[in-house]
Amino acid sequence: MTERTDISRYAVRLGDDALILGHRVSEWTSRAPFLEEDLAVTNVALDYVGRARMFYQYAAELEGGDTTEDTFAYTRDARAFTNLLLCELPRGDFAHSVVRQFFYDAYALPMLQALKGSYDDRLAAIAAKAEKESTYHLRRGREWMLRLGDGTEESHARMQAAVDELWGYTHELFEVDELEQRLIDSGIAVDPRLFQHDWHDNVAGVLREATLSLPEADWSIRGGRTGHHTEYLGYLLAELQFMQRAYPGLKW
């Protein structure tokens, strides 16, 4: 396997994370609790979908031929998607979405900061652009964590339930397979294990401040990177891909 293929697959992974999470966030559009949050949350969704496009475009260039960004987004089935499971879980209630977003953004920011130093110039450039967005997302997310965690009895209970439910999905964020190890060795991919402790400290600190407790979950689940997804991804793709499936090659 050539390095070019490795980089393409790595870019698709990062693109898949962004597209699937962005789609989940976009499900709040017109359904957020109030107008200001509706616009804010939609901005976040757009940031993520835009990020997916940058990664897919790069992967498409590496693949060559007729492959485009749309090939990745619209013509693959669930088994071919390699996003982290955390990204595909249903949006749940607002607390659930806030916690998922915070867990992910607390991972995305150091990940992008490290990716800026990649030997691959294109990945480094995408990371530099996305880092600014993630800095803002994390700031927003942290405040929602505090506001709802240390809010009313009801909001606190919903936040704690979300934290407990999502915790087992966070281990996958820091696991590295052979593909990523090869790219880490050649200075192209990010080794998430390097900031795993910082992530944990950061998250634990915010949970404490938000009067939420750190779960002592004895379970963890993985599989997204190898295409073993939850039952939810298929439904998400059915909606996301409908137009291109019904009218292949359709353009705006």
Add this chain to the structure above:
Amino acid sequence: MSDHMQLYEVFIRSRRGLDHKHVGSLHADDPEQALEYARDVYTRRSEGVSIWVVASKDITASQESDCESFYDPLDDKPYRHASMYEMPEGVDSL
């Protein structure tokens, strides 16, 4: 929208060197959140380089009924306007 949300007025400076201008208002829980929503609601198309938010309740505003006592007395004091001066040559506006 929750009951305790407050109204904030939003001021944006569009370019360095210009003044902040009032652009509208929004609801938020606290000033920090108001600032972030101002970014999301009012600067989506790169409208600004600086944002101020002020709780609307903290603004003391003149009333319509103040007009007579506030502004009418100025009507007969034309010497306060610069309109009597002749513009120096080459100056378009003062």
